[in-house]
Amino acid sequence: MRTALKVLLTLVVIAAIGGYGAYHYWQTRLQAPITLDEPMLYEVPPGAGFNRVVDDLEAQGVLADAWAFKLLTRVEPDRVPSLKVGEYSLEPGMSGMQVLDKLASAEVVTYSVTIPEGWTFQQMRAALAEAEKLAHASAEMSDDEIMTALGHEGEHPEGRFFPDTYTYHKGVEDLEILRQANQSMEALLEEVWADRAEDLPIDTPYEALIMASLIERETGAPEERRQIAGVFKRRLERGMRLQTDPTVIYGMGDRFEGNITRADLREATPYNTYVIDGLPPTPIALPGRAALEAAVDPQEGDTLYFVAKGDGTHHFSRTLREHNNAVNRYIRRR
The missing domain is CATH 3.30.1490.480 (Endolytic murein transglycosylase)
Incomplete structure (x- = not known):
């Protein structure tokens, strides 16, 4: 009896040791x-x-x-x-x-796509079309169809998307990026419009968006944005045409090949501010925060003209004579 009990206990111990060993091996794997x-x-x-x-x-x-x-x-x-x-x-x-x-x-794993300030909506669409691992749901959609899908039927898409870097993971639709960018721009526009100066010659947030797009396309120099806005403000107040080259380029569309001619300046497109009075009918680019803030808070002053100096900045003038001299100095010389 004692022998049988010893054998049983031995077997139990062996089984326990074996079970522990098996469990330990399993855990190590x-x-x-x-x-x-x-x-x-x-x-x-x-x-x-x-x-x-x-x-x-x-x-x-x-x-x-x-x-x-x-x-x-x-x-x-x-x-x-x-x-x-x-x-x-x-x-x-x-x-x-x-x-x-x-x-x-x-x-x-996340990926990102960057939309720079000053790009057009078409450039944004092209970037999204090339973004890796993004589901291209809008590839066959027109601009109008995209705006309808985003809940903005009948609205022109230009300027309505905030330029930024957007992250996503594989399979996210490009429409989701567009939705985020649209919502960001709407929120920012509401924010800056609430803090606008009191004596603006523009009446709506959309006009501020248009103005910001002109500023964005005119200069990349941070210190100049409010100066540019000030020139545009004073010209609008005096009934002067804005005469800004980026509107000519935008109105030309795919015909623009890098240079503007005198004939281009005289061409009657809906956007050519050498021909039309006031603002163009829509934005001409995707403006960033700084351009939007400048549009609603122009710098005071008496300048009415500016010309690019060729180094990324501009020469600002008070009179047409001074401006023509600056044009001779910076443009005709080049």
Whole structure:
């Protein structure tokens, strides 16, 4: 009887030791480093279950022991992470469990597209069309169809999107970027319009957006934006035409090849401010915050003219005679 009891106890101890050893080995396989020598992108596709992803990771040589992870679903289901669709960056040295925990996180790989200040809406569309991993839902849509999809049926798209860097993950639609940019511009325009100067010759936030686009296209020098705005303000107040070259270029569209001729200045397009009175009918570019702030807070002064000096800045003049002299100095000399 005692002998049988000893044998039974011995078997129990052996089984316990064996079970502990098996459990310990299983845990070491879960925590073992993955077999990567360099970073790689891995995508969890829609509808993929845990076991399918584990099998795929083993097939791609990332995990060496898929069985160890599948066993989790039976032995410790509470430890099984809930995987999320998306792209993830896997790094050498990660353990298998760290990989699966990452695939259950929100740490998806992100991409970005930058829309510079002063670009046109067509340039923005071209940039979105070339952005990697972005779903190009608007590729076959007209500008009007895009504005309708964004809830702005009948509105002209130019100027209504804030130029910025936008981040996204694989599969996000370009319409979502456009929606974000549109909402950002609307919020910013409302903000700056609320802080506008009292004596502006413009009456609506949209006119401020148009003015800001002219300022944006005229100068990239931060210290000049309010000066440019001041010149435009005084010209509007005196009934003078704005006579700004970027409106000529915008009105020419694809015909512009880098130079403006006298005939171009005389061409009657809806945007040519050498021909039309007041502001053009729509913005001519996507203005940034600084241009918007300048449009609603012009610098006081008495200058009515400006001409590019060729170094990115302008010469400002009070009289036409002074302006013509500046043109001779900076333009005709070139």
